[in-house]
Amino acid sequence: MKRFLSALLIVGSTSAWSQSLPFDFESATSGMAGYDNASFTIVNNPSTTGNSSSKVAEIVKTTAGDLWAGGKITNVSSLDFSSASSSVLSMKVYTTEPVGTVIKVKLENPYTSEVDAVTEVSGAWHTLTFDFGIPLPSGSADLVIMPQPFTAGGGNTFYVDDIQQVPGTVLPQRAGLPITFESGTTTGHFFSFESATMEVVANSKLDATNSSQTVGKIVRYLGAPYGGSVITFANNIDFANHPQITMKVWTSAPVGTDVTLKAEKPFWGEERSVQTTKTEEWELLTFDFTNAPTDMPSLVLMFDFVTGSSNVGDGTATSTFFFDEIKFANVPLGADEIGELGQMDVYPNPASDRWTLSLNDGQIFQVQIVNMEGRVVEVIEGEGARALKIDATTFASGVYTAKINTSRGQDVVRLVKH
Numbered sequence: 001m002k003r004f005l006s007a008l009l010i011v012g013s014t015s016a017w018s019q020s021l022p023f024d025f026e027s028a029t030s031g032m033a034g035y036d037n038a039s040f041t042i043v044n045n046p047s048t049t050g051n052s053s054s055k056v057a058e059i060v061k062t063t064a065g066d067l068w069a070g071g072k073i074t075n076v077s078s079l080d081f082s083s084a085s086s087s088v089l090s091m092k093v094y095t096t097e098p099v100g101t102v103i104k105v106k107l108e109n110p111y112t113s114e115v116d117a118v119t120e121v122s123g124a125w126h127t128l129t130f131d132f133g134i135p136l137p138s139g140s141a142d143l144v145i146m147p148q149p150f151t152a153g154g155g156n157t158f159y160v161d162d163i164q165q166v167p168g169t170v171l172p173q174r175a176g177l178p179i180t181f182e183s184g185t186t187t188g189h190f191f192s193f194e195s196a197t198m199e200v201v202a203n204s205k206l207d208a209t210n211s212s213q214t215v216g217k218i219v220r221y222l223g224a225p226y227g228g229s230v231i232t233f234a235n236n237i238d239f240a241n242h243p244q245i246t247m248k249v250w251t252s253a254p255v256g257t258d259v260t261l262k263a264e265k266p267f268w269g270e271e272r273s274v275q276t277t278k279t280e281e282w283e284l285l286t287f288d289f290t291n292a293p294t295d296m297p298s299l300v301l302m303f304d305f306v307t308g309s310s311n312v313g314d315g316t317a318t319s320t321f322f323f324d325e326i327k328f329a330n331v332p333l334g335a336d337e338i339g340e341l342g343q344m345d346v347y348p349n350p351a352s353d354r355w356t357l358s359l360n361d362g363q364i365f366q367v368q369i370v371n372m373e374g375r376v377v378e379v380i381e382g383e384g385a386r387a388l389k390i391d392a393t394t395f396a397s398g399v400y401t402a403k404i405n406t407s408r409g410q411d412v413v414r415l416v417k418h
């Protein structure tokens, strides 16, 4: 039996050799393989500006017809993006392809996630970060690097180095609508897909329809026709009481461009599309979700998406969309976004023995405490009190999200246990 076991171990260690981050390519790196006729090899560093190391990895998209060619490192173990200390993948990139070139990173086999970043310089090393968003992948997978997806190869060359996990922000989910970008909703609350990027930016398009300070911006680069960005709320979107959503949009794309909101839950989505009636002006668009299911927590934004279209975006002004004040049509816009009510004080935070939640005004009905994996670990009845003490001694050190039902609505706060 013992001999059989050791034979198995030998087989296991040769056929399923695993690699772990970081990768600096200074020595031979197992599991590197080009696909779709691309090469993926270790070479001398072509430029030491911004990267003084001697060896880097080179991907050459050799064949013009292979639009999706790239390189992968198979069986990378111990990938864990679920904690703030390692929630972002960072990679140095060098290419002489133009600024705005998309670099896609995919975790597959098993497929868990993919995310794109866009180059900011040409002909110099710089660091791109890949935030895998929610759900936070972990485990073992093939790490696929797909430079310039949806673009003919024919010799286009990319260098990568220092692939590692770095600290990022793991944000608690927003409680729900509205989203105004004026009090807490950030880029990190959104997950962008298919070569779209989403940023929270200053409103550079101030006019009578939207004079607010801050807005969201989505740019579609070469990807799929359905490139966009999604936000997942702590609560389901309450279409029973609020069947219509409004959103302000500004774009240089022509009048008649489709704007799509899709409410989503796993394996189900409801899409509503309307068309712009203005260009280079803010306008208010209304999306009617009457009779939509009421158990969907995610809202997907897709611009210029028409089913069957091959329009994939190109990073120009007509692929750029500003949006703001996503709200229920029948709820007036308050000063604050939900989740940043500012009515809930938590102290001390971080805590080692107890947190006190205190509401300035109103009653606490129930508190649900959710761990980083999204599991409810405790439910505390508030019984209508204005303040509530929560025993922290039974919690493992880490970050938790408290979802609080109050007489003023829902609030979400982050609790940190020392």
Ligand SMILES: [Ca+2]
Binding pocket: 024, 025, 026, 053, 054, 055, 056, 161, 162
């Ligand atoms: Ca190196």
Ligand SMILES: [Ca+2]
Binding pocket: 180, 181, 182, 212, 213, 214, 215, 324, 325
């Ligand atoms: Ca705003």
